[in-house]
Amino acid sequence: MALAAAPPPLLVTAGPKQVARGWSFPARSTRAAQGSEGAAATSVAVVGAGPVGLLTALALARRGFRKVRVLDRLPEPPAPDASVWGDPDRSYNLGIGGRGQRALIKFGAFDRVDRWSKTVVGRKDWSGEGEPKVTINKRRFLTKVIARDRLSSCLYEELRESYPDVEVQFSTECTGVDFAHPRPRLSLRNCTAQEAEEG
Numbered sequence: 675m676a677l678a679a680a681p682p683p684l685l686v687t688a689g690p691k692q693v694a695r696g697w698s699f700p701a702r703s704t705r706a707a708q709g710s711e712g713a714a715a716t717s718v719a720v721v722g723a724g725p726v727g728l729l730t731a732l733a734l735a736r737r738g739f740r741k742v743r744v745l746d747r748l749p750e751p752p753a754p755d756a757s758v759w760g761d762p763d764r765s766y767n768l769g770i771g772g773r774g775q776r777a778l779i780k781f782g783a784f785d786r787v788d789r790w791s792k793t794v795v796g797r798k799d800w801s802g803e804g805e806p807k808v809t810i811n812k813r814r815f816l817t818k819v820i821a822r823d824r825l826s827s828c829l830y831e832e833l834r835e836s837y838p839d840v841e842v843q844f845s846t847e848c849t850g851v852d853f854a855h856p857r858p859r860l861s862l863r864n865c866t867a868q869e870a871e872e873g
């Protein structure tokens with residue numbers, strides 16, 4: 675499947691696997707596209723609707739990119755307030771430290787994420803002898819813990835509400851990119867939940 679637009683589309687990749695495959699990262703071309711041609715006319719494909727892909731789409735939309743399309747082979751995540759999130763098999767938890775929180779604040783998504791996070795106020799260490807030692811965090815940013823998929827779900831909700839023009843397509847795998855063409859062409863295929871799980 676091809677992405678067609680003028681000027682040529684940008685390709686943004688998210689997730690370590692794609693970077694390892696040598697796909698392009700658009701930091702320079704993004705700045706160039708904001709120049710004379712204008713961000714609004716530039717098509718951008720973001721491969722991967724994980725936390726980084728969705729934040730990238732938010733950042734691009736805030737900078738005026740209007741033709742942003744995000745693809746992920748996984749099915750659409752449940753809403754942040756769904757009951758499934760109590761299931762520990764659903765997704766692993768990750769801790770968001772100061773830098774991550776600052777990024778979420780910058781993109782206007784922090785309150786939404788914070789609502790579904792647990793705050794880590796300190797730690798308890800057992801040495802095996804005597805009483806456990808409790809250390810209370812005194813840092814400015816206390817770590818926020820949330821399931822990875824729920825974080826993605828919050829960012830997806832933020833994107834839909836704030837930038838409904840951005841298209842997010844789930845259950846769609848990008849199987850290749852043809853850079854030989856003047857406008858890079860993506861090969862896409864529909865993906866079942868089981869195939870996505872198997873990677």
Ligand SMILES: Cc1cc2nc3c(=O)[nH]c(=O)nc-3n(C[C@H](O)[C@H](O)[C@H](O)COP(=O)(O)OP(=O)(O)OC[C@H]3O[C@@H](n4cnc5c(N)ncnc54)[C@H](O)[C@@H]3O)c2cc1C
Nearest residue numbers: 688689722723724725726727746747748766768769847848
């Ligand atoms: C067990 C565990 C614990 C972790 N704990 C922490 C923590 O405490 N704090 C922290 O900051 N980080 C933690 N991490 C790391 C954190 O999960 C990653 O840094 C974060 O998920 C990276 O986000 P991402 O969007 O770049 O990639 P990912 O979350 O990997 O998302 C990539 C997305 O791209 C999609 N995708 C991949 N290939 C394709 C393709 N060809 N076509 C379409 N879609 C595709 C995938 O389906 C996926 O949804 C942890 C990771 C693990 C595994």
